[in-house]
Amino acid sequence: MQTDKDLAFQSKLYQRVAARISAAIESGALRPGDRLPSVRRLSQQHRVSVSTVLQAYAQLEAGGVLEARPQSGHYVRAPRALPEPRATRPPQETAPVSLSSLVAGIYSTCGYDEAAVGFGAAYTPFSLLPTRQLGRLFVAAVREAAHGGAEYDAPPGHLPLRQQIARRSLEWGSALSPEDFIITCGATEGLNLSLMAVARRGDTVAIESPTFFGILQMLEAHGLRALEIPTDSQDGMQLDALETGLKRYRVAAVLAVTNFSNPLGSCMPDANKEKLVGMLARREIPLIEDDVFGDLHHGPARPRVAKSFDRRGLVLSCGSFSKTLAHGYRVGWVAPGRFQDRVQLLKFSQTVATTTVPQRAIARFLEGGSYDRHLRTLRRKLAESMHRIGAGVAEHFPSGTRISQPKGGTVLWVELPRKVSALELHRRALAEGISIAPGPIFSARQRLSNFIRLSTAQEWNGRVEAALVRLGQLATELA
């Protein structure tokens, strides 16, 4: 039983622990974005009870010094919490997309050069991927295939892989069967086949604003017009704005990155997904869903896919292993709903089949049962680097900067003071070996001139930090 004296002593104790942590932050020993020791570990280190540490953390959290993140721990907050970027206000008119020459000049510098510090391309670094284990399975797959992998796995693709993906679909809130999937050359091919299946040149596709430049390039390649829908940096596509758009225009399809969108990082709440699927079903409009980041949630639960609310077969849901296992394997999928036959024929006509051996290697990896464990580690590391890079932006970027607060994925969307030209910042940074993705490539009309996307798909180290400091200086010079 605790006495009043005990409580008085304890209250002093937790305050002393809190004061020590504050001092460490003051001195720079703990930096914004740093993770604090676990409660158990700190209680051992300081020889205090667990509840004392919890009280200390709670006090610092209340004071805005620390922040708690589910399943991850306590982190030093950025010195000033930046507001989130303002929603874009794209004109509510459809527009043809013509982005290629701009993107051509930029994507070639977006992270293929391993010498540069890459905030440009959102590829998961190899140090976080099980490349050795996959390599071994790759070799085993060559030996196990009847003809060493020289044979086709004709569409819909390798059955054991489709079985594994179907099993994983339970995690997404769906219960799809192997027959529901077609294996594709990455999610990119899945999205393209979906567009070809449901839209024709001159048709309009509603997309998020901002959206991934790769999606804009697809629309351009197929001669489709874009209707850019304002998107909330937390909740994704604004459904009331979409509703207005659907009333005004004949829209052939909606294409959305439902979970941890690129570049905004928004995650559409499951209730909104259900509403979206219903809205479109009433109008018989297909939804093309890009879920490549869904497995990279920071919180405990994986967000559902919109496909899980699909009762009419109108959702074509695409994903891949490019962010979580190996982008060079080029293995993704599409679950095309009622468009299954059409998409399968298109797959055959566009690339015939997906390379055999990588499909087999990934199937074996999933069968081995270590994918979930791998994902847990990967998520934790990606969350940590996102928080550190976010904190670095808060610390080093010019006043007036805003930044997204994604709950998953691998990108941060940064709104710079209006005067800053993202394209100029891109040029100056690149000259110093630092890549970023400038805002205009995320807009059909090449607007968003003072936004940049920072890839956080990397392991935090001194070199990354120095590059971020320098990027902040360059942005400040332009502000």
Add this chain to the structure above:
Amino acid sequence: MQTDKDLAFQSKLYQRVAARISAAIESGALRPGDRLPSVRRLSQQHRVSVSTVLQAYAQLEAGGVLEARPQSGHYVRAPRALPEPRATRPPQETAPVSLSSLVAGIYSTCGYDEAAVGFGAAYTPFSLLPTRQLGRLFVAAVREAAHGGAEYDAPPGHLPLRQQIARRSLEWGSALSPEDFIITCGATEGLNLSLMAVARRGDTVAIESPTFFGILQMLEAHGLRALEIPTDSQDGMQLDALETGLKRYRVAAVLAVTNFSNPLGSCMPDANKEKLVGMLARREIPLIEDDVFGDLHHGPARPRVAKSFDRRGLVLSCGSFSKTLAHGYRVGWVAPGRFQDRVQLLKFSQTVATTTVPQRAIARFLEGGSYDRHLRTLRRKLAESMHRIGAGVAEHFPSGTRISQPKGGTVLWVELPRKVSALELHRRALAEGISIAPGPIFSARQRLSNFIRLSTAQEWNGRVEAALVRLGQLATELA
């Protein structure tokens, strides 16, 4: 010095040798399509001089019993030489393509089932491919890649592979550089990207009649109209007919399988290729060239590519390793001429990159220097099986049958008596485990109802022969 008596004796000797060969054919010991022993070997076996054997062969050749094939030897002629198929007479009007449902019902049965005897799909049998050697190189490539192949080889693709293809382009009459090539997911992706680069939905593309159903499916996928040009079974697309078509219609591109076309087996003479390229250059019309069969010539010389006559960058030339090394690897290329930048952006937007490891494995295979030796063996075996299957058709198919006489490639085009329904023959044959490709899938208008394509990409054996005999019986029942 030879005396008159020597000569008289010798003349009798060569006649005796010829008579023995005739008797062997008569008795069935030598069958139509069989290759005779080499001149040297026969001279040893029969203890006669080489010139005696040559005289015997010449006599039998003159009598229509044998035929000589360059670099291959002497073969037993079919008992009756069938005429070549009549040229198709497609209406000189453009037409939209709508073939998918028909092809869907057929391609799934076209040779994926290894249990069936497949005259359906034109895939080189694994027994003729260096699958073990490739498998070893595949494994080595995983180990050599910096990240086990998890990394992209971003477009235009793996440089050492492009270097090897550029070196091989000398064999095609070109002298292209590694920078001229973009690696694709098979020639199929190269053709699709080429179509996307030069034509838009509703445009017309001039194609051969008949043409590969995969090409028709591509036109359908991209919403392109077909202008089918009559094609000579020896010389390929009839240039005067094309000229007429170009005067009458606005044609966005011409797409032709220049060497050993599919299904006709025609090979456009180099002089015609030069003329074709010139004709199109004057009108600024791009030529999309499909050269997947070019390496599979029977004669001593590889036919040139039309690209070798391209002075204006208007030829987009596509090829692959699917027929000669491994179709399951999905590695091909396009040399897009002046459309290089556009095709490279399209490649990025459609599938991002081609799987890394197969590119590396094939590059190593080519660097190893055994590709030419492999091709020599492959060509000889494919030529032999084509001749045997051709002879079998002549022997067993109903009166009135006509057949193509290709000088390379892996397909025979068979014109059956008008009454025979190729689709019905397809159904009946399939019920007995024999696949064929019926004519209607090679026509934008699903005509050619009494034609079939027989794949000769297989090793001749008793099972293949029995299937051919049965196919002839089924065709006779329908005639």
